Amino acid sequence: MIARSRYGRIVTSVLMVIILLAFLVLLVHPGLFAHTSPLDNGDSPMAPPGGPHLFGTDQLGRDIFSRVIYGARPVLAASLGGVLLAMLAGVAIGLVGGMAPRTVSLVVMRIVDVLLALPVLLIALILIATLGAGVKSIILALGVAYTPGFARIVEASVRRLRSIEYVQAARMFGSTGPRTAVRHLLPNLVTEVVVMASSAVGWAVLTATTLSFLGLGVQLPNPDWGSDLAAGATSLSTAWWLSTFSGIAITLTILVANFAGDWVMTLIDSSGRGWTRFRALGGLRTSLPRTAPGPTIVTTLASEETT
Template structure:
């Protein structure tokens, strides 16, 4: 959680951790090793790696959070409606979800980006669409259990409309597992978004995105190891921290 807190600071106010423009080019300082002036060294254009890693936290995390929100909102809505209404709506929605689940999530995201074109917004859309079926399945499973509870039957007997029951009674009680799923899957989303950027389909240069920085640094790994190492370590620590916190939340939820 301390690592995630530092990442939040880097995302909200990166100038406090590493002030300066991460895209500033200084050819005389190109491929400088870590020293007192450049704590993490510089890349092939003389850009400071520390600034780019810190500023890259904003780009990478915002992409991952936006894609998670997109998948969570749309997938949860589909699951809520399908599970509560049932019958033809449920069977049709789950048939569509099954079709989407037949494709590996990253392959589906890669196909969508290839069709729409590269760019940050395209990555958010592609990764978000690829993860919609997971949220739809989880939300539907919760709704199928909740809609038979006594308080839902009491609300229906008191004359509440289906929309009111769904909004006031079903959604709040189904939100817990969905929030835990979003926390657990955030690391996977971050990896998928960085992978697309690594392939040149994400943020356009010179944007400091971790996946793009890894792609740039692999050409110099033999003589400038610091270029791919530090964005890779940032990605590793972020995904590891998110997974640990997500598993902790899931265990607490399961115990309750």
């Protein structure tokens, strides 16, 4: 059973690495998969799938396969960029909410709670209406919309970690708030932040394509899954291929993002010694007893904080 479990994890890891590398190539150089420009008008408009056009052509004769391949770039760029921005901002706000004085923490987290109560799509629509359509606007909108979730998770984890003995001992020996956050708290937040980020990518893909579907993302004739889906939505009964393949691409990308989140969580849970060694770089004492720190531990922490 153990061998089978290890073999399954190895196979899953190899498949996920291959899929993620394929998405990386789509993001950086989609021309490796599609050799036809997505903007070239062909001589056979509305051609069904088959022959030289694997996914058929649209109203202007443009190859749909090429548009699906090149349409991955704006979607992935907006989703990954938005989640990265939200992760960085959320970690910073969560650390402030967890380490700042009570009054400051109360104000910061009440603002976070108000933003959490609003739908993500509503926040994104308000920001894009102000900033204008485009991939950069979507990245900023997704970053702002998903920041409260990261901030709340980090703030709750910081409050939990503040009561641990080695953090209290570090503060007792003069460690400042920023030093304590960077050296003792951040390394222990990596698990929650990485897992949440990997899971948030799928939702970000759905939000980004929804915004493009509404005409707030990449503008036609440039390829984008959401805008192409909207362009073919009115012809589903007569030309189903115009939007079907873009919808399949969106669905598969969300599924891959969700599976990637589960895979990252499994790797973290099963990487005992390596993960413990990584966290130890930030000052974590995995062998500390849960009682008050003894003389040896206090001496060690004191010597570390004075260096």
